[in-house]
Amino acid sequence: MSEIRSLAQLQDIFQKSSGLVVLYIYATWCGHCSAFKSTWNDLTQHESKSLQFIQIDNASLTNDMREIIRHDIVGFPSIIVRNKEDLFFEYKGERTAESILAFINSHRSLSLGGGNPKTPMKSNVKNRKTAKVGIKKRRAPRPIRMPPKFR
Numbered sequence: 052m053s054e055i056r057s058l059a060q061l062q063d064i065f066q067k068s069s070g071l072v073v074l075y076i077y078a079t080w081c082g083h084c085s086a087f088k089s090t091w092n093d094l095t096q097h098e099s100k101s102l103q104f105i106q107i108d109n110a111s112l113t114n115d116m117r118e119i120i121r122h123d124i125v126g127f128p129s130i131i132v133r134n135k136e137d138l139f140f141e142y143k144g145e146r147t148a149e150s151i152l153a154f155i156n157s158h159r160s161l162s163l164g165g166g167n168p169k170t171p172m173k174s175n176v177k178n179r180k181t182a183k184v185g186i187k188k189r190r191a192p193r194p195i196r197m198p199p200k201f202r
Contacts, residue, residue, distance in 0.1 A: 052095040053105045058115045061107075065119070065133065070101030071159055074120065076129040078109040083146075084128045091128075093148045102155070132158050 055061050064072060075091055077084040095104045107116070109127065117124065120131060121139050130142040132155055140158055144150045 052098060053103075055105050055107045055116075056111045058113060058119070061105075061116055061119060064103065064105060065137075068103055068133075068135070070099075070103070070135060071155060072133040073102070073104045073155060074129075074131040074133065075104065075106040076109060076112065076124055076127065076131070077106060078127045081127040087128045087146055090146060090148050090151075094151060097152065102159070134158055 053060075053064065055064070073094070077087075091106070098104050109124070112124065128146075130151060132140045132142065134140075140154075142151060142154050144154060
């Protein structure tokens with residue numbers, strides 16, 4: 052696991068990586084990030100040649116780094132997977148090690164030629180369901196009925 056503090060470090064890791072890179076973007080002041088720290092440490096035990104974990108503190112995240120990652124970071128912690136084809140996929144499921152590993156493995160098979168690597172993130176929902184990430188369907192909101200005296 053590497054701690055990234057500059058654009059040059061991030062570019063170097065992306066150029067040298069031979070597989071997936073999992074980015075963990077956190078904020079030191081964030082309570083959710085503090086609670087997630089033990090799960091992140093469990094995930095980093097799975098690091099190998101084809102799977103690299105890096106973490107970036109929000110304070111050191113520059114606009115140039117945001118452009119490379121190609122995602123707006125709107126919440127913490129943010130987990131983004133980058134494959135060999137330089138495509139980025141943001142994880143939005145449960146914050147458990149098992150769910151995140153299933154998500155990573157679904158993108159690992161894409162990198163190895165097991166699927167279409169050009170599939171954009173939003174249409175990749177099929178792969179997330181097979182990985183059992185825990186996507187729930189939302190019901191449409193019910194219409195509001197006004198009381199008779201206001202009609």
